Amino acid sequence: xxxxxxxxxxxxxxxxxxxxxxxxxxxxxxxxxxxxxxxxxxxxxxxxxxxxxxxxxxxxxxxxxxxxxxxxxxxxxxxxxxxxxxxxxxxxxxxxxxxxxxxxxxxxxxxxxxxxxxxxxxxxxxxxxxxxxxxxxxxxxxxxxxxxxxxxxxxxxxxxxxxxxxxxxxxxxxxxxxxxxxxxxxxxxxxxxxxxxxxxxxxxxxxxxxxxxxxxxxxxxxxxxxxxxxxxxxxxxxxxxxxxxxxxxxxxxxxxxxxxxxxxxxxxxxxxxxxxxxxxxxxxxxxxxxxxxxxxxxxxxxxxxxxxxxxxxxxxxxxxxxxxxxxxxxxxxxxxxxxxxxxxxxxxxxxxxxxxxxxxxxxxxxxxxxxxxxxxxxxxxxxxxxxxxxxxxxxxxxxxxxxxxxxxxxxxxxxxxxxxxxxxxxxxxxxxxxxxxxxxxxxxxx
Numbered sequence: 001x002x003x004x005x006x007x008x009x010x011x012x013x014x015x016x017x018x019x020x021x022x023x024x025x026x027x028x029x030x031x032x033x034x035x036x037x038x039x040x041x042x043x044x045x046x047x048x049x050x051x052x053x054x055x056x057x058x059x060x061x062x063x064x065x066x067x068x069x070x071x072x073x074x075x076x077x078x079x080x081x082x083x084x085x086x087x088x089x090x091x092x093x094x095x096x097x098x099x100x101x102x103x104x105x106x107x108x109x110x111x112x113x114x115x116x117x118x119x120x121x122x123x124x125x126x127x128x129x130x131x132x133x134x135x136x137x138x139x140x141x142x143x144x145x146x147x148x149x150x151x152x153x154x155x156x157x158x159x160x161x162x163x164x165x166x167x168x169x170x171x172x173x174x175x176x177x178x179x180x181x182x183x184x185x186x187x188x189x190x191x192x193x194x195x196x197x198x199x200x201x202x203x204x205x206x207x208x209x210x211x212x213x214x215x216x217x218x219x220x221x222x223x224x225x226x227x228x229x230x231x232x233x234x235x236x237x238x239x240x241x242x243x244x245x246x247x248x249x250x251x252x253x254x255x256x257x258x259x260x261x262x263x264x265x266x267x268x269x270x271x272x273x274x275x276x277x278x279x280x281x282x283x284x285x286x287x288x289x290x291x292x293x294x295x296x297x298x299x300x301x302x303x304x305x306x307x308x309x310x311x312x313x314x315x316x317x318x319x320x321x322x323x324x325x326x327x328x329x330x331x332x333x334x335x336x337x338x339x340x341x342x343x344x345x346x347x348x349x350x351x352x353x354x355x356x357x358x359x360x361x362x363x364x365x366x367x368x369x370x371x372x373x374x375x376x377x378x379x380x381x382x383x384x385x386x387x388x389x390x391x392x393x394x395x396x397x398x399x400x401x402x403x404x405x406x407x408x409x410x411x412x413x414x415x416x417x418x419x420x421x422x423x424x425x426x427x428x429x430x431x432x433x434x435x436x437x438x439x440x441x442x443x444x445x446x
Contacts, residue, residue, distance in 0.1 A: 011353065011354055011355065011356065011357045012353075012354065013350055013353055013354055014158065014350075014353050014358070016156075017156060017157050017158045018157075018158055018350075020152060020153065020156045020157040020158075021153050021157035021158045021159060021164055024149040024150075024152050024153045024157060024161075024164070024165065025164060025165065025167075025168035026168075027145075027149055028052055028146065028149055028165045028168050028169065029052075029168055029169070029172045031050070031051045031052035031055070031142060031145060031146070032050045032051075032052040032053060032169060032172055033050065034050055034051045034052070034138075035050055035051075036050060036051060036054065036108075036135060036138060036139075037131070037134040037135060037138050051138055051139070051141075051142040052142065052146065052169065053169065054104065054139055054142065055101070055139060055142030055143045055145065055146045056146050056162075056165065056166070056169070057104075058097045058098075058100040058101040058104060058143060059093075059094075059097040059143060059146060059147060059162070059402070060162070060402055061097075061100050062093045062094070062096035062097035062099075062100055063093045063097075063400075063401045063402040064399055064401065065093075065096065065100075066089050066092050066093045066096060066401070067080070067089070067398065067399075067401040070089055071398075080366065083364070086364070086366070086404070089401070093401075093402075094147060097143055097147070098140065098143060101139050101140060101143050102136075102140075104139065105135060105136045105139050105140075108135065109132045109135060109136070112131075112135075146165065149161070149165060150162045150165055153165070158346060158349055158350065159342070159345060159346050159349060159388065159389065160345075160388060160389035160392070160403050160404065160406070162402040162403060163342055163345065163389050163392045163402075163403050164342060164346070166338065166342070166392075167338070167339055167342035167343070167392075170335050170336075170338060170339045171339060173332070173335070174331070174335075174336070174339070177331045195322060196322055196323045199318065199319050199322050199323075200319055200323065200331070200333065200336070202315075203312070203315050203316065203319045203333055203336065204336055204340060206311070206312060206315060207312060207336065207337040207340050208340055208344075210225055210226065210308040210312070211225070211337075211340065211341055211344060211391050211394070211395075212344075213225045213304070213308075215301075215372055216297045216298075216300050216301040216304075217297060218289060218291060218293040218294030218295070218296065218297035218298070219290075219291045219293035219294055220290055220291060220293075220294060220373065221287075221289060221290065221294045221297070221298075221369040221372075221373060222297075222369055222372040222373060222376065223287065223297055223298050223301035223302075223368075223369060224301075224368050224372065224390070224394045225301060225304055225305045225308060225394070226279070226305035226308060226309055226394065226395070227279075227282075227283040227286065227287060227298065227301045227302045227305045227397075228278065228279045228280075228281075228282030228283045228286065228302070228305055228306075228309075228397065229282065229286070229394065229395055229396045229397035229398070229399065229400075230309065230334070230337060230338075230395045230396065231278075231282060231396060231397070231399050232274075232275050232278030232279045232281075232282055232309060233275050233309055233312075233313055233334065234334075235274070235278055236270075236271045236272075236274035236275040236278055236313075237271055239274055240267050240270040240271045240274060241267070243270065244263075244266065244267060244270065268317060271313065272310055272313060272314070275306075275309060275310055275313055276306050276310055279302065279305055279306040279309055279310075280302060280306065282397070282398075283298065283301075283302035283305065284302075285398070286397045286398050287369065312334070312337070315333075316333045316334050319331070319333040320332075320333055337395065338392065338395055341391040341392040341394070341395050342391075342392050344391045345387075345388065345389050345390060345391050345392055348386050348387070348390075348391075349386050349388055349408065351386070352384065352385075352386035352408055352410075355384070356384050356410040356412075356413075357410050357411065357412060358410065358411045359386065359408040359409065359410060359411070360408065360409065360410075360411050360414055361388070361406040361407065361408060362378075362385075362407045362408070362409045362414065362417050362418065362421055363406075363407045363421060364404045364405070364406050364407075365404070365405050365407065366401060366404055366405065368390060368393060368394055368397070368405065371387050371390060371405040371407055372387070372390075373424075374407055374421060374424060375387060375407060377420060377421075377424040378407075378409065378417055378420055378421070381416070381417075381420045383409055383410075383413045383416065383417050383420065384409070384410065384413075385407060385408060385409055385417075386408040387405055387406070387407060387408070388405065388406035388407075388408055389403045389404065389405050389406065390405050393405055407421075
């Protein structure tokens with residue numbers, strides 16, 4: 001056995017960091033079990049109107065809105081590419097989250113008042129606090145609590161804070177869906193459960209295969225699948241519903257559809273076409289290939305991503321149908337892809353700890369191709385790396401600024417890694433070489 005093998009076996013897992021992450025996830029799941037106060041209990045759907053989910057949504061929306069503004073306003077674009085700028089954008093997102101949460105509170109309170117859903121008490125019992133204030137206080141405190149849990153994971157845990165909290169919520173929903181399926185299943189329980197979870201397992205394996213696809217390499221960039229993220233699938237559903245339920249479609253489109261064709265298949269067909277179109281659009285929007293080789297690699301990766309996402313979309317229809325038919329309960333199979341991606345990120349980070357010792361973040365980047373290229377440069381220099389949050393970020397690309405990609409290296413290699421990273425960044429900052437004529441001369445610009 002070589003010294004290198006002996007050394008790789010001597011490292012253990014970061015137990016303290018794992019415990020901190022598990023505690024944060026457990027606290028988030030506990031918040032998910034707290035129903036929204038101020039509303040009458042008989043009308044509260046704890047799976048939707050809970051403190052954790054309603055607090056997380058404003059935070060994620062604030063990050064995305066801040067990123068959109070910074071990308072669209074020329075004077076703010078530089079903030080997206082520097083460490084100091086990213087800190088300012090993150091601080092702005094946190095403040096904006098409270099503003100969005102306040103607007104959300106106003107909307108919920110107005111709806112509850114109009115529908116007489118506020119808990120005003122009875123003749124002999126009055127609530128301790130005005131229901132509107134209870135609701136507002138719970139949501140604002142929830143935003144602060146969720147942000148604090150994510151910060152705790154980022155500072156002392158494993159994985160990206162918001163990424164693991166989202167995964168904890170998805171896992172909790174999946175467990176709850178399984179529990180309801182067991183309760184509602186009728187007839188041959190074993191065969192119904194076997195069939196539904198068999199197709200769900202096949203879908204999970206297909207998703208894992210897509211996420212484990214090797215990045216396609218150009219001359220200066222590497223493109224992971226899916227290049228457009230999974231957002232085209234979600235956007236296509238919304239656009240298809242709006243388009244086919246519009247007055248124009250009701251007047252001119254639906255009368256032309258043969259009665260033999262079910263409306264659900266029309267929705268699915270339009271969703272599939274929109275998914276393919278949006279995959280191409282988002283792949284071009286999210287990536288900026290610098291060379292012809294990069295453009296060719298991106299085009300190939302975009303085609304593969306489109307095929308995978310269209311296939312998974314069709315698979316999700318079948319999985320959802322089988323699961324609901326067998327168990328009488330619905331399941332969001334597409335959310336399983338995100339859960340798998342987070343699991344892959346955590347497994348990769350823990351393997352890095354186990355094989356190379358304690359890790360530290362060398363750089364934090366927000367473009368996958370930049371993170372992959374820096375990782376390749378470090379590995380060429382003999383330094384093992386892991387990318388924190390890379391698979392989950394690949395599923396959402398531009399729409400997940402709350403999942404920064406951390407380039408991890410072993411603490412023992414940190415100084416040498418910093419030198420390689422600085423040389424890599426200096427090479428990127430150099431202007432491209434001028435083209436050379438056949439006789440050895442240099443062509444002037446323009």
